[in-house]
Amino acid sequence: xxxxxxxxxxxxxxxxxxxxxxxxxxxxxxxxxxxxxxxxxxxxxxxxxxxxxxxxxxxxxxxxxxxxxxxxxxxxxxxxxxxxxxxxxxxxxxxxxxxxxxxxxxxxxxxxxxxxxxxxxxxxxxxxxxxxxxxxxxxxxxxxxxxxxxxxxxxxxxxxxxxxxxxxxxxxxxxxxxxxxxxxxxxxxxxxxxxxxxxxxxxxxxxxxxxxxxxxxxxxxxxxxxxxxxxxxxxxxxxxxxxxxxxxxx
Amino acid sequence: xxxxxxxxxxxxxxxxxxxxxxxxxxxxxxxxxxxxxxxxxxxxxxxxxxxxxxxxxxxxxxxxxxxxxxxxxxxxxxxxxxxxxxxxxxxxxxxxxxxxxxxxxxxxxxxxxxxxxxxxxxxxxxxxxxxxxxxxxxxxxxxxxxxxxxxxxxxxxxxxxxxxxxxxxxxxxxxxxxxxxxxxxxxxxxxxxxxxxxxxxxxxxxxxxxxxxxxxxxxxxxxxxxxxxxxxxxxxxxxxxxxxxxxxxxxxxxxxxxxxxxxx
Amino acid sequence: xxxxxxxxxxxxxxxxxxxxxxxxxxxxxxxxxxxxxxxxxxxxxxxxxxxxxxxxxxxxxxxxxxxxxxxxxxxxxxxxxxxxxxxxxxxxxxxxxxxxxxxxxxxxxxxxxxxxxxxxxxxxxxxxxxxxxxxxxxxxxxxxxxxxxxxxxxxxxxxxxxxxxxxxxxxxxxxxxxxxxxxxxxxxxxxxxxxxxxxxxxxxxxxxxxxxxxxxxxxxxxxxxxxxxxxxxxxxxxxxxxxxxxxxxxxxxxxxxxxxxxxxxxxxxxxxxx
Ligand SMILES: Nc1ncnc2c1ncn2[C@@H]1O[C@H](COP(=O)(O)OP(=O)(O)OP(=O)(O)O)[C@@H](O)[C@H]1O
Ligand SMILES: [Mg+2]
Numbered sequence: 045x046x047x048x049x050x051x052x053x054x055x056x057x058x059x060x061x062x063x064x065x066x067x068x069x070x071x072x073x074x075x076x077x078x079x080x081x082x083x084x085x086x087x088x089x090x091x092x093x094x095x096x097x098x099x100x101x102x103x104x105x106x107x108x109x110x111x112x113x114x115x116x117x118x119x120x121x122x123x124x125x126x127x128x129x130x131x132x133x134x135x136x137x138x139x140x141x142x143x144x145x146x147x148x149x150x151x152x153x154x155x156x157x158x159x160x161x162x163x164x165x166x167x168x169x170x171x172x173x174x175x176x177x178x179x180x181x182x183x184x185x186x187x188x189x190x191x192x193x194x195x196x197x198x199x200x201x202x203x204x205x206x207x208x209x210x211x212x213x214x215x216x217x218x219x220x221x222x223x224x225x226x227x228x229x230x231x232x233x234x235x236x237x238x239x240x241x242x243x244x245x246x247x248x249x250x251x252x253x254x255x256x257x258x259x260x261x262x263x264x265x266x267x268x269x270x271x272x273x274x275x276x277x278x279x280x281x282x283x284x285x286x287x288x289x290x291x292x293x294x
Numbered sequence: 295x296x297x298x299x300x301x302x303x304x305x306x307x308x309x310x311x312x313x314x315x316x317x318x319x320x321x322x323x324x325x326x327x328x329x330x331x332x333x334x335x336x337x338x339x340x341x342x343x344x345x346x347x348x349x350x351x352x353x354x355x356x357x358x359x360x361x362x363x364x365x366x367x368x369x370x371x372x373x374x375x376x377x378x379x380x381x382x383x384x385x386x387x388x389x390x391x392x393x394x395x396x397x398x399x400x401x402x403x404x405x406x407x408x409x410x411x412x413x414x415x416x417x418x419x420x421x422x423x424x425x426x427x428x429x430x431x432x433x434x435x436x437x438x439x440x441x442x443x444x445x446x447x448x449x450x451x452x453x454x455x456x457x458x459x460x461x462x463x464x465x466x467x468x469x470x471x472x473x474x475x476x477x478x479x480x481x482x483x484x485x486x487x488x489x490x491x492x493x494x495x496x497x498x499x500x501x502x503x504x505x506x507x508x509x510x511x512x513x514x515x516x517x518x519x520x521x522x523x524x525x526x527x528x529x530x531x532x533x534x535x536x537x538x539x540x541x542x543x544x545x546x547x548x549x550x551x552x553x554x555x556x557x558x
Numbered sequence: 559x560x561x562x563x564x565x566x567x568x569x570x571x572x573x574x575x576x577x578x579x580x581x582x583x584x585x586x587x588x589x590x591x592x593x594x595x596x597x598x599x600x601x602x603x604x605x606x607x608x609x610x611x612x613x614x615x616x617x618x619x620x621x622x623x624x625x626x627x628x629x630x631x632x633x634x635x636x637x638x639x640x641x642x643x644x645x646x647x648x649x650x651x652x653x654x655x656x657x658x659x660x661x662x663x664x665x666x667x668x669x670x671x672x673x674x675x676x677x678x679x680x681x682x683x684x685x686x687x688x689x690x691x692x693x694x695x696x697x698x699x700x701x702x703x704x705x706x707x708x709x710x711x712x713x714x715x716x717x718x719x720x721x722x723x724x725x726x727x728x729x730x731x732x733x734x735x736x737x738x739x740x741x742x743x744x745x746x747x748x749x750x751x752x753x754x755x756x757x758x759x760x761x762x763x764x765x766x767x768x769x770x771x772x773x774x775x776x777x778x779x780x781x782x783x784x785x786x787x788x789x790x791x792x793x794x795x796x797x798x799x800x801x802x803x804x805x806x807x808x809x810x811x812x813x814x815x816x817x818x819x820x821x822x823x824x825x826x827x828x829x830x831x832x
Binding site: 048051052053055056059079080133134137138141142144145148149150152153154155156157159160161232235236237239240243244251254255257258263266267269270273274277278281 | 572573575576579580604605658659662663666669672674675676677678679680681683684685759760763764767768774779782785787790791793794797798802805806
């Protein structure tokens with residue numbers, strides 16, 4: 045076990061070294077234009093500078109706020125709709141394809157419309173995030189509530205559970221893994237779409253900063269912001285993993 | 295050809311690098327056409343011995359030989375496996391599953407299908423040849439696995455708890471049926487089992503294994519010609535053997551079903 | 559099964575009713591949309607009625623610029639798919655061959671898979687400029703990760719006990735791949751192809767929306783900045799319908815392909831869009 049773990053980390057380290065090694069080589073002896081690939085120390089300096097700007101944390105805050113609200117919105121809407129649609133076989137049959145289609149639609153293309161309708165402020169991002177997170181959550185919740193094992197329901201009936209108790213104590217619990225799977229996908233989509241939306245048209249936020257740095261050709265800064273964004277995303281994912289996990293799901 | 299296991303020891307290395315002596319100094323000789331069953335507590339190394347016999351596992355010390363030739367790799371046309379969990383390929387039809395070893399051996403399609411079909415008919419499954427494993431009951435799937443092994447026309451069959459996953463009823467029915475088939479075809483068989491009844495009813499000889507490390511602690515001969523009739527199970531000699539096995543496995547008769555279930 | 563006079567089962571009747579209601583919902587949606595526009599509840603600059611959109615689709619079909627945009631986007635998507643998918647399959651095959659390699663690199667791959675890959679677009683634009691090439695390259699980049707992860711997912715579906723049978727019955731390396739690993743990993747491979755197409759498409763769209771000369775993204779950007787909302791909606795509608803159609807078709811094909819899996823039959827999906 046330990047031997048394998050050492051190997052795993054050695055391999056990862058090797059990839060990292062190869063990556064950064066070729067970067068150093070390309071920007072040094074390789075003579076790749078600094079406009080394409082800045083030297084590592086420039087990126088580092090840009091990163092330090094960027095992190096120290098007070099504005100940066102405002103941008104981080106805006107992005108996190110948008111993602112957070114979008115996440116809440118799509119969870120509430122998704123689970124409610126999924127649950128409501130699962131109540132009768134007819135409703136489920138009617139809504140399942142509709143939700144699946146919504147999930148299949150290339151929502152990227154709709155963003156210009158969101159800008160048109162809701163402006164370049166934070167609400168176009170939030171609503172866009174809500175919509176894209178909504179479909180997978182609703183779809184999975186519908187599937188989850190529908191697929192509750194007959195046996196559990198029979199136990200609930202046999203032991204005299206009221207309909208409300210059956211919903212709360214059996215159905216919701218049994219559907220949880222599936223719902224959470226949807227939540228994980230939805231959350232990833234929230235993050236993806238909010239940041240994309242910021243890049244496409246915004247006034248604030250990390251995505252906006254990235255787009256701005258790129259358009260003004262501040263190349264080291266572009267790389268620095270990408271690094272910051274990756275860190276933010278990694279943190280958010282950690283949070284989601286904590287949040288969207290049930291005990292019996294392992 | 296005689297199957298000889300000589301001074302067999304197997305040491306496993308666990309993932310953390312610890313060495314475990316699973317089987318030590320096992321000696322077994324199985325004559326042609328003989329049916330030997332291997333019984334013992336869970337984890338005593340039965341599967342390990344069987345896998346060495348089939349060349350699936352290299353001994354750490356000692357040797358396994360068939361007719362004097364040492365076994366180092368699986369050779370299904372000499373000794374074929376029947377696994378407890380059937381392990382049929384769900385994407386292949388029943389007949390293609392039965393013919394898979396022949397396909398691996400490079401036999402032309404028509405020929406191998408004909409042969410597989412013959413074996414399927416022998417175990418009473420000719421009518422489902424074109425079905426898929428998922429459409430079959432557990433007992434039927436295990437019979438396909440048996441056909442898969444028989445189709446190789448091996449001299450030796452190696453069965454690791456072949457009926458372990460079946461319910462008592464199917465287990466007994468299939469057991470009696472297979473016992474007939476195997477006796478008729480004159481196969482040499484080594485079978486690992488957890489069932490005392492099975493161990494005695496099928497076998498010419500019962501080898502009892504003990505634990506820590508795995509070794510053979512006793513050998514019982516079942517002096518009754520095969521194939522045996524179901525009535526043999528109510529025979530007094532059968533009871534005597536069974537009682538003997540009980541005491542060897544250090545299980546009191548009252549506890550037996552529990553112990554048998556939990557093992558395996 | 560209880561049959562009605564038309565000879566249909568209860569399940570079929572339910573399905574028919576559901577289809578009817580679904581159609582009604584869609585029609586109702588179109589009617590409301592139309593009324594909202596007709597009754598001047600919103601500024602016509604921001605929303606065009608369904609009829610206007612359909613008209614716009616008609617004039618788009620005759621517009622050489624729009625046709626050029628569609629075909630250049632199509633070429634970018636195909637290029638992105640071919641490059642991204644083949645690179646993905648090669649990498650997955652290498653990783654699939656070794657458990658240690660898989661352990662080492664699957665986690666980083668999964669991480670990148672769930673990040674907004676759009677943050678890397680600026681790099682693509684730096685390297686390839688604002689052209690169809692950078693869109694295609696970004697599409698390939700997007701597709702690549704989905705393909706690797708899905709093919710690996712497929713390889714994970716290969717069961718040890720089946721490999722054991724292959725060994726016990728002396729399968730050659732060729733047979734091991736053709737008769738055991740291949741069929742078992744097939745759902746993953748097909749899923750990989752599907753996600754390859756889907757994300758090549760999405761990647762190209764995203765890159766083009768961000769910055770491009772030519773292509774559907776450019777078209778949408780131009781129309782929306784000039785407030786030609788009917789055209790924006792027309793383009794979005796056409797592409798969306800095409801995407802949904804392709805998706806629905808794929809689900810059918812997937813169901814059929816996985817039939818032998820019985821009821822356990824859900825393929826591996828690294829179900830992330832964007
Ligand atoms: N791959 C392995 N790595 C490490 N130890 C192993 C491995 N396979 C088996 N062992 C150990 O070797 C011993 C014998 O295992 P084996 O599977 O042969 O037992 P068994 O008698 O077949 O048990 P059961 O009746 O439960 O099937 C056990 O203690 C087991 O833990
Ligand atoms: Mg065993």
